[in-house]
Amino acid sequence: MSGPTVHDVAKAAQVSLATVDRVLNNRGGVSSKAEAKVKAAVAQTGYVRNMAAANLSRRRVYRFCFVVPSGDTGFVALLQAALERERDRLVEEQILIQIIPTHAFDVAGQVAALRNLDCDAVAIMASEAPEIQEEVSRLRASGVRVVTLVADLPQSDREAYVGLDNVAAGRTAAEFMGRFLGDSGEILMIAGSLSSRDHNERLMGFRRVMQERFQHLTLLPAVEGNDDAQSVERLVSEASAARPLVGIYAIGAGNKGLVRAVQKADAKPVTIVHELTPTSRQGLRDGTIDLVLDQDTSAAVVAAVRIMRDLTEGRDLPADTGKIRLNIFSRENIQ
Amino acid sequence: MSGPTVHDVAKAAQVSLATVDRVLNNRGGVSSKAEAKVKAAVAQTGYVRNMAAANLSRRRVYRFCFVVPSGDTGFVALLQAALERERDRLVEEQILIQIIPTHAFDVAGQVAALRNLDCDAVAIMASEAPEIQEEVSRLRASGVRVVTLVADLPQSDREAYVGLDNVAAGRTAAEFMGRFLGDSGEILMIAGSLSSRDHNERLMGFRRVMQERFQHLTLLPAVEGNDDAQSVERLVSEASAARPLVGIYAIGAGNKGLVRAVQKADAKPVTIVHELTPTSRQGLRDGTIDLVLDQDTSAAVVAAVRIMRDLTEGRDLPADTGKIRLNIFSRENIQ
């Protein structure tokens, strides 16, 4: 009823079980002739290893860590929730998820967190600092598989990145901004931090499409909101007091402040923000926010786990691995 | 190292392994006192059943069927590809996927396919015909779990629907159409079939938002393209010859014809279509198509498998189960 087993392979290859085992788990000490026979038998019988039995036998437990910024609002809260959901689901598949919270810009703390890991693979969302890249190298050297999550560390030894194509996200934002805005006018771009890679990539994509396709719109110099509602509110208020804004592209967190400022402004600018949180969802509903570009945290976590598993099992990763789709939410399709 | 086992539970509950087993698999013949002790021990030790071992022991193999329309172009081809990918991946988790191709509108054939099933659960994409709903009831009665895929059969005995919220899809199309179009003008809606539920729901959503928010735009009566490129091309050509079209909402298949007609037309209408296929992708790239609303076939298949598994294991389904996210693609975010 269920597929062929190693016994069937051994029979088909006319060798002993031990030899099949040696080939399958390349333990060496097998003549090339025997190896060929076994491989042929595998192909012929259509044998696939029963992973459940294999893992059971070797008492294998996958231990994956997630080193991510903590917080109980906004994106990080969603990520946290997604992680906990997945953790509960994965226990019964013998996959143990450990969530290690850090502080968003605390490099030292992140390094410390990475230093004390004891697991097969780790997913990291951390600052792009040399100390952290070194830690990644150290982890890799000690046999831990490393993937980056949401924020990439492309210069590091990480083996995969799970998250958005941030340039494409910025380009998409610009496209919708341009198409929603018929007339000319000035657009405000607010990043969380101008020194973070992902925010910069979004800015870059946004700027480029604006320049390529919507030259009648004017981009104000990007400002830094520090992912903080109060700063964002002040920046938006000041900008729209100085001149009429037709559009706002908010790249980082702090949308609560953005919503407050937009509601007080005289004219309603086209507002595009990132991440579907309770705040931005409400903004969509009441019309303060026009579009939310979102990376699905659940999808990211699921993808990360899958990749970590593939890596620890020594499988090679499929081509499009880790690309998280950009979700676009408007008031008509918030779920 | 790995979690507590039944042995630990037995020890903690001060009962025998056999009693733990009786409670865990509710075989009956256990005093309520013992049952309580075991349950307390499970909670206290944090025991979770090792599914791999359980399935191995009872030699369980999940057998899931997918009864879906075949074809080598458009959406059904994508679905087919997604199914095959998942099938290959799932073999090693002891999940056997059988793909049973049918013809799109061949109700008799679909009924026949459903009649010969031998599996634990089935995912069906079929016409909304009484014969099929009866077949679904029969399957359910014989213990097969049934979910609908992409096209729902809400009147039937199916236990879950995996697919888009088609009303929301239509509403979203209307919103973007309205926002892209500043001026007034006439909009053409082309459905595949006016008698199919999903197409009707999309139309309904589209119409409603147009009426609620964009009354300066005029909707022409919906036409039927029969998911066929030639029909669609003819319909679009005729419509745009008769009057200037500012927008086209194409709900079904046949986008090849749509693209040809739009390219020949004098004025370029805002064009929104469904499903990201090679054709619509190309349309986005060359500017013929402005927006593609897509339901991710991979996501749908993965969700369906997960639900079928939950169902056959007797777990109850999470609340938001089966809702497939509406992906919105523009030329800047085709991946």
Next chain:
DNA sequence: AACAAATTGATTGACGTACCTCAAATCACA
């Protein structure tokens, strides 16, 4: 107290794979 019925315990053999040991067979090379 006697007896049947209900409950509990002890034990066993799968499931498919990993991993180990020890002995037997085959090989390479002088």
Next chain:
DNA sequence: TGTGATTTGAGGTACGTCAATCAATTTGTT
């Protein structure tokens, strides 16, 4: 042909759970 190295075979134990049997104990009823 003999020696040592390499390759192969046979067999066992373990992983955690299921499913079953049979004996032992407790419980309830008269």
